[in-house]
Amino acid sequence: MASKFSLRPLAAALAFGLAATGALAQDVVKIGYSGPLSGGAALYGKNVLTGMQMAVDEINAAGFEVGGKKYKLEIVALDDKYNPSESAINAQRLVQEHKTPAILVPHSGGSFALQAFNERSNFMLLSYTSVPQITARGNKMTIRIPPEFTGYVQPFINHAMAKYGKSLAIANADHDYAKAWTAAFKPAWEAAGGKVVAENPMSYNKSTDFYSGVSRVMASKPEVMFIGGASEPTGLVVKQARELGFKGGFVIIDQAKMDEIAKVTGGYAPLEGSIGVLPLVEDTRPDPKAFVERFRKANPGRDPSSEVSLNYTAVHAAAQAMKLAGNVTDATAIRAKMNEAFKTLPGKYNPNDLEGVDEKGGSLANTYVGVVENGKVRQVTLRELAQK
Structure with missing residues (x-):
């Protein structure tokens, strides 16, 4: 009980x-x-x-x-x-x-x-x-x-044209997001007085060898290459282009991250003159x-x-x-x-x-982006670049 x-x-x-x-x-x-x-x-x-x-x-x-x-x-x-x-x-x-x-x-x-x-x-x-x-x-x-x-487009064009010239090769990825970037970037480049000398999107997500694709666009002797997709294959495209003798600059769509690309290319030096999204690890603000x-x-x-x-x-x-x-x-x-x-x-x-x-x-x-100068990333705002 x-x-x-x-x-x-x-x-x-x-x-x-x-x-x-x-x-x-x-x-x-x-x-x-x-x-x-x-x-x-x-x-x-x-x-x-x-x-x-x-x-x-x-x-x-x-x-x-x-x-x-x-x-x-x-x-x-x-x-x-x-x-x-x-x-x-x-x-x-x-x-x-x-x-x-x-x-x-x-x-x-x-x-x-x-x-x-x-x-x-x-x-x-x-x-x-x-x-x-x-x-x-x-x-x-x-x-x-x-x-x-789209806020990146004109500032990226201003930077690339001022530093390298007006001939552009499109060699970015071929998925929908990259196509949307191309649809905005190509007419803006031409409206700014530039010329698209080659256009060869590549399957960044399926390929690990971009020799033939990069060779094809380089045959047109571009001063600037428009690239980007996932970061790792973007790095491989950069690496391949430099090995084939490309001396110009890269415009990199925002999907690809410079710090992740640099892990593939062995540092920022191969990205010299490029413009893209500012890596957070390179941002000097508090x-x-x-x-x-x-x-x-x-x-x-x-x-x-x-x-x-x-x-x-x-x-x-x-x-x-x-x-x-x-x-x-x-x-x-x-x-x-x-x-x-x-x-x-x-x-x-x-x-x-x-x-x-x-x-x-x-x-x-007031978005910050990165430009590679002397092997290092320098941060600059889109608003500053848009005014040039």
């Missing part, structure tokens, strides 16, 4: 514990991620996710309080293998099962797929792609994280330097790319928007505060210096 009564306090304690666990579960806010975590683009997708998780760890360590209530932030990550149809399926699951008010997708195809229903399903799309059409569609629940790639140090401490042996830093900032901005909205579930209210969130985010959490979002949801920034 005594043993029966002694179970009552235990049962009560278990009941209380289960109730407390349920309460804590309700205090979790989840941000969704659908991106490539397997297949050829897995490294890219994992870099994005690393930046997101780094932000979440910092937010939770500092304490995440919204409307006087404490929450824990979590990332729910699903693999879409870079397949837009999988992105759409993942998004529906993230909203229905995990109640995510925001979902980050690091490719344009997946972003377009989610825009078909994100307004109706009431979740904010955080789109990591610089394709202008993402925001040109007027989707009211979209934030485009990086600035449009906030980027501090971010690189924090990242290296948390990820020994690794350097952060822009995929890491920009998506890190996007998660910090989303959390800041929740605080400003006083709400963690109303995606419309959170989206309405994203511009203010970017503007009020401390520089510590905004190493790329995003200045806000425009009326269509596209990010604004």
Whole structure:
């Protein structure tokens, strides 16, 4: 009999514990991620996710309080293998099962797929792609994280023409994003008085030997080569061009990262005269330097790319928007505060210096790029180059 009564306090304690666990579960806010975590683009997708998780760890360590209530932030990550149809399926699951008010997708195809229903399903799309059409569609629940790639075009042309000349060979990748870059860059080059002397896009994702492709464009004796795709094959194209005697400059599309290219080419010297995205590790400003140090401490042996830093900032901005909205579930209210969130985010959490979002949801920034001079990367703003 005594043993029966002694179970009552235990049962009560278990009941209380289960109730407390349920309460804590309700205090979790989840941000969704659908991106490539397997297949050829897995490294890219994992870099994005690393930046997101780094932000979440910092937010939770500092304490995440919204409307006087404490929450824990979590990332729910699903693999879409870079397949837009999988992105759409993942998004529906993230909203229905995990109640995510925001979902980050690091490719344009997946972003377009989610825009078909994100307004109706009431979740904010955080789109990591610089394709202008993402925001040109007027989707009211979209934030485009990086600035449009078209902002690079004229400043890159100004630099390359002034330093090397007006004859251009197009030798970039042949996937959709590279084609979009070519569609913007080629007419702008010609409008500036330049001439395209060769055009030979190559399958950067399928080939490891670019001898024939590079030889073909070099036969036209270009002064500038327009290149870029994934960083490693871009490095191989640079290496091949220099070995074949190319003395001109490279214009590198933003998908390829100079610091990663340099690992293939054996340093920055083969990139002499080139212009491309500024590697975060070469940024001399205090906030980027501090971010690189924090990242290296948390990820020994690794350097952060822009995929890491920009998506890190996007998660910090989303959390800041929740605080400003006083709400963690109303995606419309959170989206309405994203511009203010970017503007009020401390520089510590905004190493790329995003200045806000425009009326269509596209990010604004005085973007820094890198030019290689005397074997070293010099940083310069797009605004400075645009004025030349």
